[in-house]
Amino acid sequence: MKSTKLLFTSFLFVIAFSFSNCSKDNDIPSTTTDALVRNNWNVNYYFNNQDLTSNYGGYRILFSNTGLLVAQKDNSTVMGSWSNTTDINSDHVSLNFNTSDADLLLLNREWKVISKTSTTIEFEGTDPTQTLRIKKQ
Numbered sequence: 001m002k003s004t005k006l007l008f009t010s011f012l013f014v015i016a017f018s019f020s021n022c023s024k025d026n027d028i029p030s031t032t033t034d035a036l037v038r039n040n041w042n043v044n045y046y047f048n049n050q051d052l053t054s055n056y057g058g059y060r061i062l063f064s065n066t067g068l069l070v071a072q073k074d075n076s077t078v079m080g081s082w083s084n085t086t087d088i089n090s091d092h093v094s095l096n097f098n099t100s101d102a103d104l105l106l107l108n109r110e111w112k113v114i115s116k117t118s119t120t121i122e123f124e125g126t127d128p129t130q131t132l133r134i135k136k137q
Contacts, residue, residue, distance in 0.1 A: 080099070
């Protein structure tokens with residue numbers, strides 16, 4: 001009987017430990033930089049005086065911890081740079097794509113982080129009518 005109890009207790013401990021190490025979908029990443037460089041992203045929503053989300057279908061955006069920014073779509077790759085700054089009140093991410101593509105140029109600005117989860121980061125432009133939401137691929 002004691003060995004059965006011990007086995008059952010050990011089993012419960014293993015199960016509890018396994019679940020305690022699982023990350024939840026709504027876990028907030030420790031920093032915006034950490035979240036950005038750990039994942040590939042796509043534009044889930046972009047509003048700039050009108051909904052322009054469909055212009056970004058198929059793009060995959062990658063952030064390097066060295067400040068390199070890459071947008072890939074089909075066989076095309078656009079390079080750029082990015083940075084993350086934090087002040088007392090908020091996090092800001094600046095994007096700078098080196099391109100003449102009008103859609104990607106619209107993303108070139110400083111964005112204020114207004115929310116983030118492990119799968120989604122939402123930004124607001126300097127004009128509050130500018131909203132960008134990226135989602136982990």
